[in-house]
Amino acid sequence: MAGNGNAAPIIIKRKKVVGGGGHHGGAWKVAYADFVTAMMAFFLLMWLLGATTEKQRKGIADYFNPTIPINRVSGGGDGAFGGDSIFSDESFAFNGSGQAASTQGPDTKVGGDDGGSNQDKEEISKLQSALSGHGGESAQMKSMLSHVVTRVTDEGLVVELFDTEEAPLFDADSAAPTPLAMDLAKMIAEVFQASKNRIAIEAHVKAYPVMMVKNPSWSLSTDRAQVMRQLMEVAGTDKERIARVVGHSDRKPATSDPTALRNNRVEIILLRKNR
Incomplete structure (x- = not known):
């Protein structure tokens, strides 16, 4: 042990x-x-892919393309958003070959020019100035002209009339014109009396929900274009000067939101003499 x-x-x-x-x-x-x-x-x-239009998808794709410069303010060219500013639904650059520019009076957008005659250009310029000059006549006229955008394109002088929340051109979902539409048609008819050029009338409407059983956009845009033609003729426009009346449905929205009220508009085009 x-x-x-x-x-x-x-x-x-x-x-x-x-x-x-x-x-x-x-x-x-x-x-x-x-x-x-x-x-x-x-x-x-x-x-x-499901929530955007083809135009919006192209804009998104182009945004990530490093070869295309991105500017905060659109210049109306064929850049990332095809001439549309992404910062405002109320400012619309013209989608054309020229640079967008605005002047006093009704908002004015200047687009491409096909090199028409100097006389044709001067006439269109005078009519554009005459339309802008109506703004100084009264407060009511200034309010009316807040619904007007003008621009010069290859076709001619385009006068665009559009809805606002406070004052639409037509009753909701119908082709019944409001007093505003009647007054604007009368004013434009008076200004266009100074020319003999032909006139085209084209109407656009906002997009409606896809789940609707019957989409009224095609018939509504066509009816509104026809009503504007009738108002112009009642105001003094020679019916022989009307070259075409077209309804575009919701196919050419003016804003990034196809359902926006701003897409409800009528374009009255004073065509160049060669059109």
Whole structure:
């Protein structure tokens, strides 16, 4: 027993093993995060494809194209948004070959020019100035002209009349003109009396929900164009000067939101002599 007291003590070491075997460490978390991010991107892409128009999708695609310069204010060219500013639904640059510019009086957009005769250009310019000059006659006239945008295009002088929340041109979802539409038609007919050029009338309407059983946009735009033709003729426009009356439905929205009220508009075009 005495001999056993000199024996070395037995020491038991418990070694804790730390390894990457438990669920493969944290690598699975990184892979899962990548998967979730990819799925979010996929569903966002699917939502964009279903919620945007062809024009909007092209604008988004062009925005990420580094070869196209992006300016805060649109110049009316064929850049990322085809001449439309992404910062305002109330300012509309003309989608044409020229630079957009505005002047006093009714908002004026100047588009491309096909090099028509100087006489033709001067006549259109005088009519545009005459239309702008109506703004100083009275407060009522200024209010009327807040519904007017003019621009010069390859076709001629375009006078665009559009709805606002406070004062539409036609009763809701109908072709019944309001007193505002009648007054504007009379004013434009008087200004256009100074020219013998032919006239085109084109109407546009906002987009209606796709789930509607009967979409009225085609018939409504056509009816409104016809009503504006009748108002112009009653105001003194020679019916022989009317070259065409067209309804565009909701196919050419003026804003990024196709359902916006601003898309309800009528364009009265004083055509160039060679048109």
